[in-house]
Amino acid sequence: MKEGMRMNRLCIVVPCYNEEEALAYTNTELISIIRRLMEAGKVDKESFILYVDDGSRDNTWNMIENFHKEYACVFGLKLARNTGHQNALTAGLLVAKDHGDMVVSIDADLQDDVSVIEEMIDKYEQGYDIVYGVRKKRDTDTYFKRTTALSFYRLMQLMKIDIVYNHADYRLMSKRALEVFSGYTERNLFLRGIIPLIGYRSTIVKYDRKSRIAGESKYPLSKMLSMAFEGITSFSIQPILMITNLGLFIVFCSILAAIYGLCSYLSGKVVAGWTSIILSIWFIGGVQLLSVGLIGTYIGKIYIEVKHRPRYNIETNNLMERPHEES
Template identity: 55%
Template sequence: MNGETLLGVVVPCYNEEAVLPETFKELTEVLDRLINEGKINRNSFILFVDDGSADKTWAMIDHRAEVDPLVKGLKLSRNFGHQSALIAGMESVSTCTDCLISIDADLQDDVHAISEFVDKFHEGCDIVYGVRKRRDQDTFFKKNTALAFYKLMAKMGVNLVPNHADFRLLSRRAVLELMNYREENIFLRGIIPLLGFKSAKVYYDRQKRYAGESKYPLKKMIAFAVDGITSFSIAPIKLVMSLGFFLVLVGCGIAVYAFLVWLLDHTISGWTSLILSIWLIGGMQLIAIGVIGEYIGKIFKETKKRPRFTIEEDTREVNFAEKEIYKHE
């Protein structure tokens, strides 16, 4: 029965005190409506994951969890990053829900699409992707760099869903399968399609951020793109190798040209070509070392097998303890 479906909504948060009151309001309204419509179990909940915020984010989550049975909280000991916060939330609810939905706290993703997600799940889909219809709210630069990133990843053989971020539904078996991917440098947008379960797409209009500042400035966007590329493809290393072969061929051509000039006695002393060659080849070498170093750095991190996150507080533990005390009384 649809009404037996226990849904968990995972919301990673980092310094979101400005938007949280509205996020609480909109998400609880959506869950209340789904419960009243009989689409989900009345024990469904929203888990807010505080990723080491420096503002009042956790205090607001903790207080709301005390007064609202729909709201739960999970506090990480420090800032581990958006992807790790998502994994922490998913892992903590993986065995106690039938399906979960991940959504950012900034309300740019349409919360009303959650109902369609649940409908697709009831139709037998294990994965439902939230896909933006268009990117009108993005700047010209962000829009075009994002499209370029998707095209580049496609050419490298990485199967991504264009215009999909981390707004998605996963069934319990999809989440449990995802937990088998233990790499530290995790790129969820690339891993989810690898699961291979039946999937569907729900299209929605992305809104402007309700309040607060974006947590993805240019520097983080570039780092995220580099992580995505190097986590799923060795194409950059192959490109460096191809570039090396090309430079060898260019060097052979220059050697032949120099020999012919020497035979014709047309040699001209000069340093411009020499300096340009040194700078060009030196730059290529540094780029090559940097690319290879990026992969070696990832290997170095993976071999340590450190935990991807550390949980400091969990409001659900209090609730469980209260239930146990009540049971024994």
């Protein structure tokens, strides 16, 4: 680094929703890591933590305000209502890009290992704009969660969606990568699919995931299934192509059945029965309903996009007290 030039400013963005049980521990750990990085000369002394309160109903925001008063490196962003993890994270990233050179996003439960942030910064210094945190293994997961998670990644790959295997939302992004990301204005957010589309130089760092210290997981099975469906329908038309191929297959089978029926009639071996007919009708009807429902989902997403409603509204942002980065 040339003499007179400042070091790179780091911002750690932490989306929070009803995290009062875990937040004190989280804040202590993040302040410790950011101070250690400052002392090691890895980041600028103006580096900071930005908590994003996603419309929490508990004491989360009050705790963030108290942290802000107590620590100069802690700031808070409060959304007007609960908008979901992906929108809250996006809000934090887009606000942080105006105040930092590199931004690390991490969940408030700190199951992701904060110690690898230093390794992420080293990768950034080597010229990488995006550094993905990737789990080494899933030993801490239950058998059901591990199986469903791995199935999710395989399904994404089957649908031709470019995502990083075993990566959630623990990553470092450079300022210029965030500038490009700000141009992705879609309302149906699936960040694990959007970030690879940026295309800048990227790499991974691996870590062991920890057990949750306190509180409950904000991603039960229902939300995981919802995210999987969101990812598939937001980034791939493979389901529609699969239905088209299924329709062609059914037409082919119908032609074979018609030929078989004609041959049976000509040979005089006609067997009276209605079961096969009823089953065929039910099957075709089910395929049609499924097809209409899936196409309706895509149309619904188009409907949401064309209205161009804001993804979130910011109620309070004490980071505005901080001056923007000098040019």
